[in-house]
Amino acid sequence: QNNLVRISDSAQSTVIASGFNGPAHLVVSERDEVFVSEFGANFSGNGSRVIKIDADGTRSTYVSGNGLLDVIGLALDKEGNLYVGNWNSGRIYKCTGPQTFSLLADLPGRVNQIAFMSGYIYAACSDGRIYRVHQDGRTTILAGGIASGRVDGSLSAARFPQPNSIAFSLNGSVMYINDAPSGALRAISLIHDSHADGLSDANETAAGTRGTQGERGCPQRRAIQCRRWVCVGACQSNRSHRPLHPRPALVCV
Numbered sequence: 001q002n003n004l005v006r007i008s009d010s011a012q013s014t015v016i017a018s019g020f021n022g023p024a025h026l027v028v029s030e031r032d033e034v035f036v037s038e039f040g041a042n043f044s045g046n047g048s049r050v051i052k053i054d055a056d057g058t059r060s061t062y063v064s065g066n067g068l069l070d071v072i073g074l075a076l077d078k079e080g081n082l083y084v085g086n087w088n089s090g091r092i093y094k095c096t097g098p099q100t101f102s103l104l105a106d107l108p109g110r111v112n113q114i115a116f117m118s119g120y121i122y123a124a125c126s127d128g129r130i131y132r133v134h135q136d137g138r139t140t141i142l143a144g145g146i147a148s149g150r151v152d153g154s155l156s157a158a159r160f161p162q163p164n165s166i167a168f169s170l171n172g173s174v175m176y177i178n179d180a181p182s183g184a185l186r187a188i189s190l191i192h193d194s195h196a197d198g199l200s201d202a203n204e205t206a207a208g209t210r211g212t213q214g215e216r217g218c219p220q221r222r223a224i225q226c227r228r229w230v231c232v233g234a235c236q237s238n239r240s241h242r243p244l245h246p247r248p249a250l251v252c253v
Contacts, residue, residue: 001018002018002019002020002021002022002023002041003015003017003018003020003023004016004017004018004020004023004026004034004036004053006249007249016053016057017034017036017053017059020036020038020041020051021038021040021041021046021047021049022038022039022040022041022042022043022044022047023036023037023038023039024037024038024039024047024071024072024087025037025072025073025074025113026074027074027075027076027082029076029080030080031055032055033052033053033054033055034052034053035050035051035052035053035062035074035076035082036050036051036052036053037049037050037071037072037073037074037084038050038051038071039070039071039072039087040070045069045070045087045088046069046070047069047070047071048064048065048068048069048070048071049061049062049063049064049065049068049071050062050063050064050068050071050074050082050084050095052098060098061099062082062095062098062099063082063084063093063095063098063099063100063101064099066101067086067091067093067103068084068086068093068101069086069088069089070086070087070088070089071084071085071086071087072085072086072087072111072112072113073085073087073092073111073112073113073114073123074113074114075114075115075116075121076116077116077119081094081095081096082094082095082101083095083104083114083116083121084101085111085112085113085114085123086111087110087111087112088110089106090106090107090108090109090110090111090125090126091103091105091106091107091111092104092105092106092107092111092114092121092123092133104121104133104137105121105133105137105139107123107125107131107133107139108125108127109125109126109127109129110125110126111123111124111125111126112124112164112165113164113165113166113167114166115166115167115168115175117168117172117175118172119135120132120133120134120135121133122142122166122175123166124160124163124164124165124166124177125163126162127146128144128145128146128147128148128159128160128161128162128163129141129142129143129144129145129146129160129163130142130143130144130160130163130166130175130177130188142155142188143155143156143158143160143188144158144159144160144163145159147159148161149161150179150184152186155188158188160177160179160186161179161180161181162179162180162181163177163178163179163180163186164177164178164179164180165177165178166178172190173189173190174187174188174189174190175187175188175190
C-alpha cells in the first residue's frame with residue numbers, strides 16, 4: 001500500500017503519509033522528524049531515497065542517489081546524524097544533512113535494519129554475523145559466524161541462520177535480533193559501565209561457563225550471553241526488557 005500509518009494506544013490506525021516507493025524502515029528524531037527509507041515497491045529493490053517528514057507535515061527528499069540503492073536500514077545518533085544502509089550491497093552511509101552523506105562502511109553481506117547505541121552502529125548481515133561499526137568506519141564482529149544452524153551461548157559460539165533486524169532495549173542493556181527464517185527472537189545481554197563507549201570488559205559466558213576476553217581480535221568484546229527467547233506468537237520475556245517507545249507506533253505498510 002506504500003503508506004505510513006500511525007497506530008494509537010487504542011489500536012486505531014491512521015494513514016499520515018502515502019505514495020512511497022516501497023517504504024521499508026523508519027526512525028523518529030527528537031524533533032519528531034520522521035525519516036522513511038524506500039526499498040522499492042513490490043520488492044523491486046529500485047528504491048534510492050530517504051524521505052523526511054517534519055513535525056508540521058512538510059515532506060521532502062532528505063538523501064537520494066549517489067550510491068544509495070534498495071535502502072532499508074536507518075539509525076539516528078544523538079547528534080542527529082542519520083545512518084543509511086543498502087540492503088543488497090551491505091554499504092552503510094553517514095548523512096550529516098540534506099543530500100550530504102558519505103560511505104562509512106562496506107559490510108560483507110546484505111544488511112537489513114540497523115541500530116545505533118553508545119557510539120556504534122550495529123548491523124545484522126546475511127553472512128550470519130552481527131557487526132559493530134565504529135565512527136571511523138572500522139568494523140568488528142560482535143557475534144555469529146559462518147557455520148550453519150541456530151546456536152545459543154557465548155558470542156564466539158552463537159550462530160544465526162539469517163539475522164535480519166536489530167533493536168535495543170531503552171537502556172541499551174539488551175540487543176534484540178530477529179533471526180529468520182522461522183522468526184526467532186534472539187537476545188544478546190550487555191553489561192554497562194561508566195565508560196562513554198558503554199559496555200564493560202566482562203568475560204563472555206554461556207550457561208555459567210566463563211569465556212575468553214577479546215576473542216576475534218576485538219578489544220571491546222563485552223556482551224556476556226546470547227540466547228533465544230521463547231516466542232509463540234509474541235515474545236514471552238521479562239517485561240523490564242521489552243523495548244518501549246513513548247510515542248504512538250508508526251509503521252510502514
